Amino acid sequence: MTTAGLRRGLLRGRRPLPRRYVPVLVTTGLLIAMFAAGGVRYENFATGQIVLNVFVDNAYLLVVAIGMTFVILTGGIDLSVGSVIALSTMVSATLISDGWAPLPVIGLVLLMGALLGLGMGAIIQYFEIQPFIVTLAGMFLARGLCYVINTESVKITDPLIVALGETHVPLGPELWVSPSVIIALVVLLAAIYVLQYTRFGRGVYAVGGSEQSALLMGLPVARTKMAVYTISGFCSALGGVLFAFYTLSGWSLHALGTELDAIAAVVIGGTLLTGGYGYLFGTVLGVLVLGLIQTILNFEGTLSAWWTKIVIGLLLFAFILLQRLIGARGGQAPPTPS
C-alpha cells in the first residue's frame, strides 16, 4: 500500500461516524419503522394528526424527561418526578378551587418543584448519599403530601385552565396541537440551548464523564449537581401543571410510575445511564417511541394496556445492550502509540 493510500485508509478508519451518534440514529430508525408499520397495518394511521396527538398526549412526559436527561447526564437519577407531578396537580387544583388566581398558583407550584429538587440535590451533594436513595425518599414524601392535602380527586373548573387544556392551536388543515405542546417545545429549545451553549450545560457533561476530573479541572461540581436536581424538580412541577391542563383535575394517584416512563424515554433516547453521553434530541425521540407504542396498541384495540409495558421493557433491554456493545468497543484502549 502506498503511504497516501495507507493514510487515507487510516483516516477513514479513524472516524467513520462518531460513535456517540449511533444510539440516536438507531432510535430514529426505530421510530420511522414503527410509524411505517403502523401506516401499513392500519387505515388512517399515517396522518400528521396521529403524530401530533402523540405530542399532545405526552407533552407533560416530554417536559419531565427533559429534566430527567439533565440528571442522568451527570450520572444521577431522579425517582421523585412522578410524585412531584401528582403533588403539583393537587396543589394547583386545591388552591384554584379555593379561589386563588391561576397564574400565581402556577408560579408557586413551579417554585415549589424547584425548591424540592434543590433540597434533594443539596442532600445528595453535601451528605454524599446516593441519588437513588434521596429521590426515593422524595418520591414517598411528595406522594404522601398529596394525601395530606386531599384523598379525593379535585376538579379544576377555572376558565383559564380549561381553555389552556382544551384549546386547539391550528397548524394547518385538520392539524392542531394543544398549548401544552407549545410550552413543552419552548422548554425543549431552552434546554437544548442550555446544554449546548452554556458553561453550565457543558459542566453537566463533564461531571457525568468523571466527577473527580471535573473537580480537579476546577469546575463547580457541587453547584452543577444541585442545579440538575433543581431543574428536574422544576420540570416535574411544570409537567404536573401540563398534566393538570390535560386532565383538569388534581389527584394523589396521578402519574403513578411516570418516573420510570421518563427514565425509559431518556435511555431509549440514547443517553447513557452512567452519565456523560446523550442528547436531548434523543430524549424527544424516546418520548415519541413510547407514545407511538401506546398509539399502535390503541389502534390494535384488542390488546391489553400491559402490552405497552412489555414492549417498553423489551425495548429497554435492547437499548441497554446496544449501549453496552458500543461502550465496550468505545472503552477499549485506543491504539495507544507506544
Place this chain on the structure above:
Amino acid sequence: MAAPEPILRMRGIGKQFPGVRALDGVDFRLLPGEVHALMGENGAGKSTLIKVLTGVYEIDAGQIELAGRPVAFSSPLAAQQAGISTVYQEVNLCTNLTVAENIFAGREPRRMGRILWREMRRRAAELLARLEIDVDVTAPLSSCSLAVQQMVAIARAVDIDARVLILDEPTSSLDAGEVAQLFRVMRRLKDQGIAILFVSHFLDQVYEIADRMTVLRNGRLVGEYRTAELPQVELVAKMIGRELAELKALEDRPPEPDGAPLIEARELSRTGAIQPFSLTIHRGEVLGLAGLLGSGRTELARLLFGADHATSGTLRVDGKETALRTPRAAMGHGIAFCSENRRAEGLVPGLTVRENLLLALQATRGWARPLPRARQEELVEKYINALNIRPADPEQLVRNLSGGNQQKVLLARWLILEPRLLILDEPTRGIDVGAKTEIQRLVAELSGGGMAVLFVSAELEEVLRLSHRVGVLRDRRLVAELENGEQLTTDRLMETIASGAAS
C-alpha cells in the same frame, strides 16, 4: 538573582492520612520567574503537598501565603481563581468531551453567556499547534493516546492565566520531542514571571529545566538547593537518604542467553497498527524495543499478547503454530503483559496491596485452588521488599498509595506469576531512581533464570543496560534488530530511530 519576594510560601505544613503521616512540618517557597523542582522518592509526599496547596485536601497544620496574603483554598476551583493552575499527576480530564472542550472546560469563550464553539475550536487548535501536537480538536478525548491526553492537560494548564503553574509529573508519557516542546513553553512562561513547580523522576529533565529544587523524604523537608550547586549524585543521596552504589552493579552485561526460541513471529501484522514483522524471542533473553511515540511499540507488544488480532502472519510458541486470540490464551502459554496504562487497565484501587498482588496469580491457578495463606504472605512480602513498595503494609488500599507505588504494585503482580515471557510496556514510568534500579536488577535476575522479557521503554539508557538485543521501530515498522554489544550506544540507537536504517 536578587531574591525577590516569594509568590508562594508554605510553612510548617502537616498532613495526616489514616496510618500515614504524608507531610510533617514542610516549608516550601516558590519565587516568581523560576522553575522549581519538587524532588523525592515515590511516596515522599510531593503530590500531597500539591494537593493541600490547591485545596484538594485540607491541611492539618501550617500556613500558606500567596503573594504575601494568607490563603486556604476550599477547592481546586478556588485555587484556580486565585491564579494557581495545576496539572495533577494522573491525567485528570473528561474523556467523554472533545479535546477542545477539555482545554476550555469552565472558561469557554462566550458572548453574552453563549459559548462560541467555533472560536473555542480555533483557539484550541492554535494552542495545540503552538505545542506542535497534531490532533483533531473535535475528536473525543477517549480516542487520543495517553501522551496526547497528557499534552492536552498541559495545554489547558498553561493557557489559564496564572501566576503559579504546577506540573506534577507532566512528562511521564511524553517522548523527547514533546518534552523539549514543553520545556520551551515553560521557559517562555518563566520569562513572563510565572512561577513553575515541576515534579519529575527524570533527573536529566530536572537538571535541564529547574533553577532550584526542594527535596522531600518521608514527608519531611530535606532542604532547598540551587540546581547548579547540587550534583546529581548528591541529590539522589538526599532523596533516598543513602548513597546509590548499587547502580554500578548492573553495568556488567547480562549473561548471554542460550535458550531455544520461545516465541517466533513471521510476517505478523495488523492493518493500521503495525506493518508485517518477523521476530524471535529466546528463553532467557531480554529483547528491548526502542522507537518514538507512535512508532508501534505497544501495538507490536499487544499482538504478541493476543490483546489485538493479527490481520496476517503466523505466530509460533515453542515451535508450534498458535493463534493467540485472547490475552487468556496467551497467559495459558505463560505470556504476561504489564500495560503502560495503569489507570485504565490493571489495578483494582479498592482492594489491598496483597489482594492486587495475588489477583493474577490466583486467576491462573483457578479459584478452586486457593493459595495457602503462608505462601501468600511470603510472596507478598518478597515483592514488597524487592520493589520497595511503601508503605510496606500489605493491607493498605492501593487507592491510597502514591502514583509510583501503584506502578510498582502493578509490576509486581506480573512478576509474581513468573511467566515464561514477560512483556513490560514502560514499566519504570513514574518510578523513582532507587526503585528503577531495583526493577532493572529484578528483570536481569529473572532472565538469568530463563524467563524471556520484552522490554518496551522510551528511555534508551535503560533499554541498553538490560537488553541482549534491541528492536528498533519507526513509523509502525520494525526497521532494525541490533545486537547489544560494546559498539551499541544510545547515540547509535538514536541514529537508527531517526534514519530508520540499520547502519
